[in-house]
Amino acid sequence: MFRTSDIVLIAVMVAAAAMTYTIKRNAEVQMATVHKIKAQIHTEEDTIDLLKADWSLLTQPERLQKLTELYQSQLELEPVGARQIVGLDALPPRALTIENLTAERFDLGPDDTGLADGGVAAKDPIKTGGIQ
């Protein structure tokens, strides 16, 4: 003697149960994924620590010195001498090229060569990171 309302209620109840189950199951699956990822992160962190220690071991000055001594005949690496270190101000001025001289002679506009005081090119036409 089911009334329509009963059937509707039963259907709602079943649907609710099914939905709850699905949500719960999904949550479990997600939780499992989270655990898995957490474990992965943990392993990765440990690996990073280990690799850092490894890197530091491989780049020890002591080890590098031994290697350079061992492969001296092939690499020919030598310690830097004091005379090999100079500041920028110690560099000789740039030698004049023929273009500088011709530019001065014919006075090609200011933008063409960028010639500045004293006949030394102020601007290098090639743009690299180091030249402002």
Added chain:
Amino acid sequence: MIGRLLRRGANNSEAGSIVVDGARKATGGKAKTRVLMTMAVFFGIYSTIAGRLVYLGYQDPDNSGAPASRVTASRPDIVDRNGELLATDIKTASLYAEPRHIVDADEAIEKLSTVLPEIDYEQTYHKLKSGAGFVWLQRQLTPKQQNEIFQLGIPGIGFRTEKRRFYPSGDTSAYVVGMTNIDNQGISGMEKYIDGQGLTDLQASGLAVAKDLAPVKLSIDLRVQHIVHDEIVVGMQKYHAIAAGAVVLNVKTGEVLAMASVPDFDPNNPYNAQDKDRLNRMSAGLYEMGSTFKSFTTAMALDSGKMTLASKLDATRPIRIGHQTIHDFHGKGRWLTVPEVFIYSSNIGSAKEAEAVGIEGHREFLHRLGVLEKMQTELPEVARPTEPKVWKQVNSITIAFGHGVSTTPLQTAVGCAALMNGGYLIEPTFLTRSQEQAMAVAKKVVSDKTSDAMRYVYALNAEKGSGRNARVPGYRVGGKTGTAEKVVNGRYSKDKNFNAFVAAFPMDDPQYIVLTIADEPKPEKPGMGGTAASNAGIMAHNIIARSAAMLGVKPDFSHENGATLVSME
């Protein structure tokens, strides 16, 4: 539904024509017994459960399974001033077995030996057959070994991760970084210092989580540290010394850039760390520093105002005091100026300088420079200098050239730094420190004028005196040698020396002090010199030549000719 059924039941009873009261009573009585029976059954079930719980509660727990995980105390990484690792925690896996769960011990060992060939068959077999709940098979496996054993799929074995302190630089920085014991507690060096800074409390409360611990940054520069260590190892062998050591100190901040002492030990395998000769000689070794002390004597004479660089002292005759006679090693037999006393390392001249200042003034000056006080720094291994209880004239005279008081080489370097940096005594530190922070704790101990004069005599000594071996082209090195006779059985020995060399560079604006020591060195080859200039001096030279560029000192050749850096009246 139920209501309808009940109603139906009621209808039935109404329908019955005769209602016997006794019958209802009879059924009522039956229901009562049923209820009682049900109660008894449930009571029985629950009391069994309760009884079982109590029984289990009194049982001893099963001993199988791994022991409770030891909370392996995390420690912060220790890095050098450029962020290079000096000490870190790494996780290692250790292999254990639960013999009760081992199915076939022979097979298990057979399989394990494919990965761990060095495993002892007999011993392992006994372990696995012992019936114990838990046995260690192999501690600290590599990750590769762990994975391979894992792949074997042997039942009844497992891994436990353990933290282990690892020192990538090994013996290079052993004395500064120090080491930890098996429980990861610092027992020496900076490791011990870190424990004293609240780490122990953190660990005790379980808050020492590896991720939250910021790395401890030391003032050490690993590259310079390596150079120093390399040079003293070579030096100790070359000069057949029983020990050698060196320190590189920043004059303006008091930071120790590098400090090493040999013989040393490998903190990753410290089987010999407790040996008698394993001592950080730079901070925990006490020595009579010899002629390097003449730096202090000269500075004292100048700072007292009783002498100037032009003052002359009579060094023609040896000094006799009591039954002792003070000679000069490089005797000139004439009157010497104050700079000459320094560069010819005249004992007589130094004694005269001390005499002029007086005993009390001498004592006060050395205490002011901190050479005779216990040094305040982070390292726990610091020795307390010794001095005579009562200073007599003879003490003052011998102390003037570095005999009669013992101090640590590091302190001597700090004292010399104060003479070079404009007169500021800055306690050494093994942690990074800026110049402003250093000036906040600095004490002015000598005048600017004295400091200028000391720079001049240091540079002069490297130009014309005993410091010539330490000169490095381009880096304007100044320095002072010290060859002290060691006391053997209460007498000064003629053939056992303690050699030291203190160098400062660049002399036009000193930034670093390098102090090297060699304990009981012998001539490199028979016939060669055995004084400080020919061993400690050369070590200092090599250290400066190799490290100056890394320390950021610009080479400058304009000063190569002439040591007159400071105009003196």
